[in-house]
Amino acid sequence: MADYSTKGSYVEGGKEFVRDTSYVTTRITRDGRDGFTPEAGRYRLVVARACPWAHRAVIARRLLGLEEAISMGMCGPTHDARSWTFDLDPGGRDPVLGYERLQEAYFALDPEYPKGITVPALVDTTTGKLVTNDYPQMTLDLSTEWVDLHREGAPDLYPEPLRDEIDAMARKNFTEVNNGVYRCGFAGSQQAYDAAYDRLFTRLDALEEHLSTRRYLVGDTITEADVRLFTTLVRFDAVYHGHFKCNRQKLTEFPALWAYTRDLFQTPGFGDTTDFVQIKEHYYVVHTDINPTQIVPKGPDVSGFLTPHGREELGGRPFGDGTPPGPPPAAEVVPAEHWVPQG
Template sequence: MAEGEQGTYVKSGEEFVRDTDYVTTRITCDGADGFTPEAGRYRLVVARACPWANRAVIVRRLLGLEGAISMGMCGPTHDARSWTFDLDPGGRDPVLGYERLQEAYFALDPDYPKGITVPAIVDTTTGKLVTNDYPQMTLDLSTEWTDFHREGAPDLYPEALRDEIDAMAQTNFTEVNNGVYRCGFAGSQEAYDKAYRRLFTRLDELEEHLSTRRYLVGDTITEADVRLFTTLARFDAVYHGHFKCNRAKLIEFPALWAYTRDLFQTPGFGDTIDFPQIKEHYYVVHTEINPTRIVPQGPDVRGFLSPHGREQLGGRPFGDGTPPGPPPEAERVPPGHGAD
């Protein structure tokens, strides 16, 4: 299950298993699936609350694809039917004209049987979903949309390091990105205990790995860092308490916490994080875990802007490239919603 899939998460006595059966249509230069990169044709639909969608937002920012791929923003909460465009005037996406993301899914398949997930790329010429395959989506933004990258865009998926990036990302997915969900949606004490041990075993490994190197793979930011960051940025705010991942807070891991602050303070990362929306989503939508829907006031997130000292480890955040400029005015996180 990706973030936002409707239905029951917790099944008594069972271990949480994520449904990874997505619409795998790709937008590629060779048009093998019938879709090629075209400026203005596609709309990336996301929600700031969702870590999987957050990956696509960051990659789009880093590569400078704002002018080629427009972005629609769902609100942080949804009902059993779908993510909604309740942040937009009149509650409709201004480009697609939809009230609910499910309309794009049903335009593709009126009997679409799976959950309605973000991120999703929609063809604005037909209103139909193209893909919700979030792992492939960001890789394709890096490799298939190069004609539309900004000048100075970083190489987030360098060919020489792809096997290492893929291996790192896969391990982090199973043990950390999805590991927090296995803790939170465990249907038995045994399932939770197992998930908890696996999660913190991997976090301990990452703490050691990052104590002597600035980034996960190579000496620049890669896709692997983007994928880990979106989970770490949410760890203390939701996963530590809401998902019972409470052996330690992120701020108690010296290297991981400094690494997260380093990325947060890098243009394209922290400027995509909306803490109130993140907390509202998890604590309001997951009523099986939090039936009162009370959203906690803490934690104090101003520490994300404190000095991290990671420069001493070397590394070049954007390699031979440059940082992205400020986000478009309409896409900026509201004041007071970040770490300011």
């Protein structure tokens, strides 16, 4: 069963996992340079709660208050070799696009689309065609190009004076952590795994030190850098520690990183968009090359995410001059037992 969160990526000569980072790079911008401008109701963000790359877009959309401007379609946590599917919807079809598979939006754009069918994806509802699946640029554009449709009090996740620092932090964390866990999990040789493992924990050690004296990664507010790191850290003990053999230590054994992740988890938009049930089902069921039995572990107990974190003592203002987002739309609420399972 192909993993469409990594399809297009490969293991070079049976050695090192290499992620394909070429995407459909069409952008939705205020100046319409690529033929698309922000427009309330025109686009549908297709995600899967299981996917860390899609989770970033879900968080950014919620923090910025774009729920009414950009509708959201939800794929199930597992899929077959062809595509992510809308099996969570009645009749197995997305109610807005009418598709059974996300693949249909890609093929509407290019009938011979050669790469992986990935989430997140922004689809033009007027044509049913994929606009972009360029997830790193997507969240930046939600912050900078959709400002006219942001909620009142939306935070600035990509403040101009800090962009170079945010970009540098995000790049380093992508290579060593976000993608680093995959390099461990899909390593094709012992040597490749050992190298990936060492790089991952070297960076986690550096982040532990960095976050021991500051509340957020860059500046004194939540930024794009925090959104990007969170979606890997929140999955670490549930899947990466065991499933991807990232087992030097658990997240809960890093005092600063664990407190930092709890701090974000307890911030509206982060924990309440996290679905541990779907996360575990995706990784343990889809990755049959790593887990051929498809058995999904019962643990770990993640109720600790709601314990006090004490990070307020470091100062910082989560939303800067803005305000927290309100409750999520009723149709997008993650069942409580999925994001804070008990025992």
